[in-house]
Amino acid sequence: MKIKLSNRIGLLSGSFLIVAGVAVGLVASFSDTAQAHKVKHSPATLNAFDQVFMEQVRLGDLLFHGDPATQKKMGVTLSKTGMACAMCHPRAADTHPYEYPKFQEQINKFSTLRDITNWCIEKPNQGEKISVDSDAMKALEAYMYWSTRGSKLDPGRH
């Protein structure tokens, strides 16, 4: 846990570095083991969790909008057509992450949000498919969920 969070630091910049640094310190202070909830959550603790999450949203936002520097840092090529995810999905509209998992017509199988994200990268964007559990995929997922927060959860809907 501690190592993974530290890796995120490499992707941070400016004021986020300071805030997220505090966040990492707080989160890491609990334990390196899988234990949790041994100490009551304080507002500072919750804020630390939020900072970790929002940093992933920020990275996902940049990837989703085709930012070349973020793609390079994360070692991904999400498009070779010049198009970015956000060009068909402004504010992540019509990604409807709240409908997954479901049968996905294009893939012709029961699919997750990550499956269709990779389909979009490969087909319309003609980019390079990414690992379904990669940091870039998690960041994209964080951005899509965060952007559509408040939507009605409706798995399976087409």
Place this chain on the structure above:
Amino acid sequence: MPNEIDKGRRDLDKVLRNPVKRPDSSVSLTRRTFLQRSLVTGTALGAGAASLGLLPLVNTIDVAQAAGESFRFAWVSDTHLYGPGVNERFVDKTVKAFKEIQGMSPSADFMIFGGDLAQKGRQDELQLGSDLLKEVKIKKLFIPGEHDWYLDMGAEWEKRFGGSPWSMDHKGVRIIGLNTIGHAPDYWTAKKMSPEERMGHMEALDGTVAGAWAGLGRPQLKWLSDNLAGWPKDKPIIVFSHNPLYNYYAPWNFWVRDWQEVQEILGPYSNVTNVHGHTHQVLYNEIGTMRSIGMLATSWPWPYAPGVPNLTTPMVRVDPGDHFDGVGWGSLTGGDRVENEYMMWRKDIFATAQADSGAGDEGNQVLNERIADKQWPY
């Protein structure tokens, strides 16, 4: 922002609830098949399209109006061309649209290009667009889009395609071309943005830095008012604009910020049709005495934004794996009738059930503003 959206909806609602202010003619939606000359003569393009069942079905908006000579014209917009070699799909679709327009029978009186020829406003993009436009030999009219403009503030665009606003009278119709994109509040000087950075913020539809960039601005509002001062109140007016002249969804600039002033100017005229681009989707609305028709892009379709006008019959879900799907151009008639035919390259254009609609998921969907572009620089 949600409060601002709600306020915008309330403002629009006040206009829509006015029972007196409506276009003065009945509007009926019908369908018919429109054959390209290339199809009739059985060219390779035509034969292929016909064999695939791709004869375009069309939406016809028939508007009974005062007698006058009718004429046909074509609309193309939102080609979003990149420089050579970057996105051949966008080039292919632009070429297809231009060839079909040149092949119209009878010929169109003119073609209007409704903005966003380029993606990043670069010279090589505008040059590519200019080269492709040579396919169209009929008269061509132009209004700019934001993607054509914010790299060099419209210098290259105006050198190639002329300035705007402009107007002309054609067979009894006052035709007006507006510039709704070139009057953004200055978001770049204080932040010392490079031209590329300025364009980058304009390039993202859901960007938050460029703000409410769509509008006519005071001088153009006065120009519009002066231009129409001597025009009879019951004679037809067609207004071309890149953005819709009402408030559909401000966060994506699916509006002009001074739409209420525009309505004040156009309100006294009983037969006004606004034809606009930017929204990349089948769209129809009536605001006061103005009817508004949103046109297709050739590049890609935008999803419907929250608040699709009730008068719109939404387009069907399209196939994101087929880059010719959900896009196209428009064939319109003006004069005693105003008709619009969506030339979308698929069999079924309009949803007949919510499940088939691109707007069908809207009921479950809540959208929120992005964050990453607020932190300057990236």
